[in-house]
Amino acid sequence: MIVVQIPNKSETLQEGVERYLETQGITCENGQLAVWLSDRHENLEGIEESDATSSVVIIKQAVATGWDCPRAHILVKLRDNMDETFEIQTIGRIRRMPEAKHYDDDLLDSCYLCTFDEKFTAGVKLALDKNALNACTLFLKNEYKTVTLVSEQRSMVTDHRNPQKALQAIVNYVEKEYGLSTNKAENRTKLQAYGFVFKEDIIRYTVSGETATLDFSASEMNTIGVTEKLNTHKHGRDYHQKIGRIGLEIGMEYSFMNTIIRKLFDKKFNYSRKILALEPREVYSFVLNNADRLKHLVREAMAYEMAQLKMDMPMVSKSDFYIPQSCIFTYNGESKTQIVYEKNVYQGYLSSAAPRSMPEVKFEKFCERAESVEWWYKNGDKGNEYLSIVYQDNSEKQKLFYPDYIICAKGEIWIIETKGGFDRSGTSHDIDKFTPKKFEVLKKYLNEHGLKGGIVRNDDSTDELCICMENYSDDIQSDDWKILSDFVK
Template sequence: MKLKEFQLEAVKKLFEAMETPARDIILKSPTGSGKTIILTYFMHQYIQSFPKTVFVWLTPGKGNLEEQSKAKMDKYIHASQTKLLSDVMASGFEENDSCFINWEKLTKKGNNALKDSERTNFLEHIQHALNDGLHFVIVVDESHQNNTIKADEIIQYFHTNKIIRCSATPKGIATAEIIEISEEEVIAAGLIKKMLVINQDFPQIIETENQTEFLLGKALAKQRELRSEFLKIDVDLNPLIVIQLPNKSETLQDSVERYLETKGLTYENGQLAIWLSDRHENLEGIDTPNAKSSAVIIKQAVATGWDCPRAYILVKLRDNMDETFEIQTIGRIRRMPEAKHYENDILDSCYLYTLDEKFTAGVKMALNKGALNACTLFLKNEYKDITLIGEHRTMVTSTRNPQKALQAIASYAEKEYGVGTNKAENKTRLQTAGFELSEDIVKHTFSGETATLAFNSTDMNKIKVTERLDTHIHGRDYHQKIGKIGLEIGMEYSYMNTIIRKLFDKNFKYSRKILALEPRAVYAFVINNDDKLRYLVREAMAYEMAQLKMDIPSKSYYEFHIPQSCLFTYNGDAKTQHIMEKNVYQNYLSSAAPRSTPEVKFEKFCERSASVEWWYKNGDKGNEYLSIVYQDNSGKQKLFYPDYIISVKGEIWIVETKGGFDRSGNSQDIDLYTPKKFKVLKDYLTEHGLKGGIVRNDAATDELCICMDTYSEDINSDNWVILSSVLE
């Protein structure tokens, strides 16, 4: 298991939240963000660092979620000590346990999972654990479903002072510590799809004899298209259609099954699966990428906890009854099957087909700009031969490489402390730099007298307190310190431990070893110097980034042509839907979305300007769009996708739009890299003999202005010129 940077950051924040006075910690994370991975990794690390801990993970009753969560922890964390309710009933709670318990087995009236005598026995197990000095940390999964009086009553039995509540849609607790993982972070990491596309290519007026068959037909066509796109990139993945029926809809279910049979999808041939509370068919291995089933029938109740990353398409069928919208339903189709984007709009999107207006409205409200209507647009013939030169990066450094991190730390230690191959000399140099080299655990305190609490420690006597190292007692301290050092740079515990051992432990081979300590002395070294080691590691990473020089060419070139077709997303609820005639695509609508305010203004300007012959809106990610290479402040290569390519009196211009200036001239641009992007855009335009610049709106005059020569944040400077006067 390799955690993403945002997941390790969430683990770090969980550790920090555990040290605050707040009882409740809310982990708000979108479906598909790897919440179980984050929590199980945190639980394992916490247990290693803090003795006498027992985690109790409470789940709602639907879908055997507690068994799924336990299975994931067993899979991800090989040394974990996990239990279900039946295991607790047999042997009680023990130190280092992570217990996964179905909430409703404890709270639901008439539930025979726990008879009265067993319930008493369960409470006795809790009391025995408390008497033995164990303390409970409670994790409430899908907490939005468990915010009930009975639930709180159960939590009270554990006498816990820490409850971690996690959900994509948590209910607020005023005094809680909130850790929020943004959807943008999860999308950027490639774990969930970039866009939810609603009712793609639906006509304005649908004439059909059977609405169900119309929707299913659209879904099957999309499934075939997705399968074909995967085969083009040599990925054997069978995209899954999730067909959600309303509860109590036997007649509708029957019509769905009959229609799918005419298309060759049946339970008998394995191409159709079903998951209802009283019926499971063809579910074995349904989550494997190339599973045989192309569609699964579910009902409302299965939304929570179901995980099948190859699910791409949701068909939401309705009856005349109202059903509440659940964001978790959409979550079922948002995961990326291989936890990465394919840089292909078709494969990086998921698809909803429904005629349920309330459901569509709920989706749009929940996902905001992430849910849009869509259709396929085709390039007009006269623009098919337009050719530009694009740039790709040749060096990608998206995650921390443990081997490179080790080399960077060794290099920085050599630079900062002057260490080399002589271990005795290295010891002296580290001591001079303030490192504690005792084989005992060393702590410091002060003694003296003061009349006020605002005393100066320099007026006091500094006292050194030493304690004999005991690897059993201090092992947890060592583990905690290594974990914190690693989280400082987004490095997992196991990698950070190996790095420290290679640098300082005599039993680990490494050519640039700094000290050759006995293994037990490494414990003392880390515990005594954890702050200095955190500083060393953090500074080494920053130094490595700053010094990064590319031995290979920094970029490669490719021929860019405007894509022959595009997945066009728009706001179907917008009042105006007129066609923008100068766009290179047929039937490009004025309600195109998502679009920033500067983009909307610029597109309208292009349509009105007599000088602009045609314009193209570039994509913001993917190999099919025009990209230019630049470096961020840490030296990491990134791709810049300019917003627009336009033709002005036969000349190609490339334009980037940014947030404008308010009436007082203050900047509303939130992009920190705008000056860098301006420079690389200008260099690119000069290299290829093109024109262009950055366009921003001046609210004082309500005019679009362009900067073409020297970038400035002062709209009143001569560097900004009114766009219409430049293009005349």
């Protein structure tokens, strides 16, 4: 729903708005238009319902405090000089999601403000910080409307996970990373060395001390552990919640995740590669005291390359990909530099495009300056309209990988994924644990379609963009990393 806010004593403007909406087929008579004014109330009953008929509401004064309409999505503000508190409240009304979830569609997952009021815009940006960006519609240049690639989509069964493969992946991971084996006593000692807690009691952590600020991290507060006796009845709910959250990390439902945990740690469950042999009561304590460590372990195991098992990739659906005819372009209007990137496929693409990671900023500058680059396109990161490639985690969960860029250099198409760089000491700043898997499926895709590309990262020690095309390595000094400008000049 669109919320149109007009000034007081502006009957002429109100009539103009209603006349314009009528040309779009939106009127009070057909129920598409609602009016909420001090002297006029029309089509307001049930307006907050998701299936309500009205798509536009005209208001003047602040909407009642208790009013709640999550489907409000766009604010057209034709007022100015309003109270700051109400400004933020109004923005809050259009930031809610109608079904309390996102839809993997940028148009639906963002809210929009249309206004000439600079003071209001400044207030919103101050309140939302980096979450508030300028936006406009950009249109594809004619010469790129025929560019065609093949996009992959997940099969119809998108929620499939294989608990047995997940279990094997976890064991493979802990054997390689923690050096565990079938020796339960040694495993316990090694896990303790990695910070795992082995206590019969439950340990709760809190902070103690005095502070004059709510920012505990900036004050001299002490973290202390409070111990309480395990009661399986009392702590059973906590156990179920923790197991559920661990499973949520990989999309595994509670019953499967609980079975995995029991096979790994509970002596009552048979499993040839069991890590520990705890009493059932001890499993409660172990999970509750190490929930965050277990969550991290499970998440890492699903992406761990050495834990990769032989899997059958189900059939994926394929379709032609065309660069979208238009896009909602977001940028930082406060940036001092507003250069139009002429090589971008869209008319009016600015150097202040946001949000962008530092590797993306560097790569876009590189594309614009490289003589051999004829054009380039920034791919979206979710949605069927963008180029995607299917890959799997170690539980055979299908995921979609959206490469960052498509470029054309000397008549050849390159597909590029940018990642966090390497600092001056060579330490990796890539936080994506699935990068090796994405590299493999990208390489396979490029070979299948006769294209070029790879993973691009920045080397801070030389301030050079480097590309990995054949074998993925997390060592910038390895021969697998080449200077990008040597291939795309």
